[in-house]
Amino acid sequence: MLASRVLPSPAPMHIPDGFLSLGVALACWVLAAVGVGLALWRSGKALGERQVPLMGVLAAFIFAAQMLNFTVAGGTSGHLLGGTLAAILLGPWAGILTMTTVVAIQALLFQDGGLLVMGANVLNMALIATLVGYGVYRGVLALARGRRWGLFVGGFVAAWASVVVAAVATAVQLAFSGTSPLGLALPAMAGVHVLIGIGEGLITVGALAFVAAVRRDLLEPTVAVGGGLRWAVVGLALAVAVALLAPLASPHPDGLERVAEDLGFSQVVRPAPFNVIPDYVLPGIPNQTLATIAAGVVGTLIVAGIAFAVARARRQAVSDGL
């Protein structure tokens, strides 16, 4: 059948019905409705009557762009998910609406993602992926101060981060539903998407390079909108929020830890030679959950800090003429 050949293989990020509990599904619907409602209002103000034809055709574009694939190795192929590309090219509000439409049509027409859990899929792929991607992009752009590499470094890091954070959010929702223990779902989802994210970043940069070469004017308006750092903060805050929720989703000991305890491994495991955050729990905070949350936040901030430090060093190198 043509459809099965042309359509991208279902990415493990589209949650089907049955894998989320009703409570989690409804909570995600509420969050998604708030976010999409805000996006409708803001982009409606900006675009007016142009909103419908522009958003509609661009949703079709993202859908079609997901068909463009390239061989990675040994029969596997990478393709675009598009959240970051949409946000960079269209701005965050229009990007959210475009991705929401794509997710809705994938679920309604192709059963790629369920109906009852559509709120969760919209939340992950249209809201979190788009806002985190756009936030990271604006953060790097602000650091680059209009230099050309900002577009490409920003595009790559943003696309990678958006895919990974969305995957982590998916794992958290599965864990909250009791479908998959966080100790397994998180490393599995994050691990796979750390790799998928590289492909996403490369294609996003390729697309940005093409648009920058042919129609640079199209890249200006979304950047001209003020508040670049505000968007960076929004993106970072979302990533931190996902990290915050992760430990709450895991009331039981992790699956791997239980297996290890069954085997009597627990005593055998030697402590790692260096340990920044032992057992993901910050020392000095009595409450276990609180400490785990703090560890998650600190981890996110460290990663963000390293990214910004690298970007700053790169900027220094460029201004030194290297």
Place this chain on the structure above:
Amino acid sequence: MHISSLDTYRPRASLIHALDARVKLVLAVLFIVATALTPDGAWPAYVLLAGLALGVAVASQLGVGFVLRRSAVALPFALAAVAVVFTTPGRPLLAVHVFGWELAPTGAGLVRFASSVLKSWLSVQMAVVLTASTRFPDLLQAMRSLRLPRMLVAIAGFAYRYIFVIGDEALRLLRARASRSGAPEGRGGGSVLWRARVTGGMAGSLFLRSIERSERIYSAMLARGYDGEVRSLRPAALHSRDVLIALPFALLLVAIQLLARLR
């Protein structure tokens, strides 16, 4: 080769096809909610739900094979839930040694896993029948009359209309790339980086064609009197036939829920 073969609507002269789109949408969502609410391991309830799904598939004349084949799309996701077999607390059924690991599936874990996969499979079956028996514009109309935001429905309608146009555009890009590329046996030419950049360029080119097309479409709409308002025909009133099918279906779902909880 055209992308239009992606359209999931399959015309038939069946009772299900003739049903009002609003009723179909509500019933399908009700079925999925009921499936989600069914407790783990309530096997009689799952059998009845499966029977209901099978009955709808037969009545739709789409062919049971078609519905089952299409509904397999969500099964790979079951991999994400496999772990509960081993991590749900309970009495270990047996111990399997894999690479020095001892895996002990528990009875409760197996029940949880099987229930999740069944829920997903049954839900997808109903969604497949819904989209294969309802034209997408009718489905949008139904969403509109169920008070979904007007703009969102209008955007989805546009997206559906242009998926086929822009999808064809993407296929032409892919064909152009294939006809200019020699692919060594089993792998692509050049480096992965280079291939990714070419694909990115194609996406960028597709974006430019799309945005220019959207500008032409907008001009054409303005020329025909578009003022920002999306107008559509008022949907017809419900037939008595729609109610006659909807009521027993909903009652059956309630009965199955009661049965599942009375165990």
